[in-house]
Amino acid sequence: MQNVSETYLTLLSGLHDVESKLDVYTRDGSQIVATFDGDEIVSLSTHRKLFPENHPSIGGAVANEIDASFFVGDVEIPKMAMLKPWSRLTNGETVSEWVQKGVFWVDTRKKDYETGVLTIHGFDGILQLERMNTLNSTSSATLLNHICTTLGFQLDNRTQAASVTVKDPTYYTFREIMQMIAAVSAGNWIMTDVGKLLLVPLNGIPAETYVLVDNIGNAITFGGDRILTEVV
């Protein structure tokens, strides 16, 4: 979860519009190539999934996806370019800060030469885990460190992976090793909106409550007490 400003939360609780932009970087993210704003973006959407199937499970490492179409102009989008979509809220008078909505890499692209609109599809860093491991039997912590160092990823500091020894991981991909670690940790891997690897434990998903909340999830209190609702 990202920290957002009070302005963002205030705008979110009222009538607001969402503005978007898309930053395009070189593959390694070291250099920005172009920024496309709402006057150039035709469509922009991301698709997220925690579980590999349509029911709660563990041991998953599912890649998020992005679909975008925009007027590319004369900009040359590099092969496997890194994409960072952003969004912010506005009510016409006040504008929030830009909030990052993921880190993706271009997988496929198609250009309409009549309109100049480029349509791309991409995946987040989870797909880059499809690489053969070279380490021998070692601890999960060492393997995670090796994977992150090799791919240039960072672990989200909320990640609490089980400490186990992974035997004979040589013939497995990074992704399969991550899935094993997720399985013994009773969780699933995702890539967060700021592009860090996070292990989401199954018991870390908030329990359902009957506390009355406003439309952004804050508990509504009465005289300082939370209000319970009854399901009939």
Next chain:
Amino acid sequence: MIDVTLTIDGRNFSSRLSTYSVSKEVSYSKTVTTINGKERYFGRRDRDVVVFSLIPTTELDALADYNALKNGVVTVNYSEPHYLGGVKRNVQMAVVSNLDSVFLLKSINGKVYYSGGKITLRALDV
């Protein structure tokens, strides 16, 4: 008399024109709207549209005019002020007016009378 040229499938209407106009029908093959609602248009096409009406005419002329127009797609020579040379020749155009409402078809005596309505021709090509 209006000083323009209008022949349809070889029949000369020039001397009997009451009103005459040539306009461009503009269309686009694609419209793309961005998420900010900004529209961009692509593939502009300008199509000539000729609209004319005739002065009161005889039964014989009305029948011949009707016969010249009834085929639906006709070959037209017509004045176009913005066209270099002034007259476009051998242009395939569709008769898009409802001829039966422009020409009165009298089924009792089998004759055709021109009722004074406007006739619209629309170019097939752009």
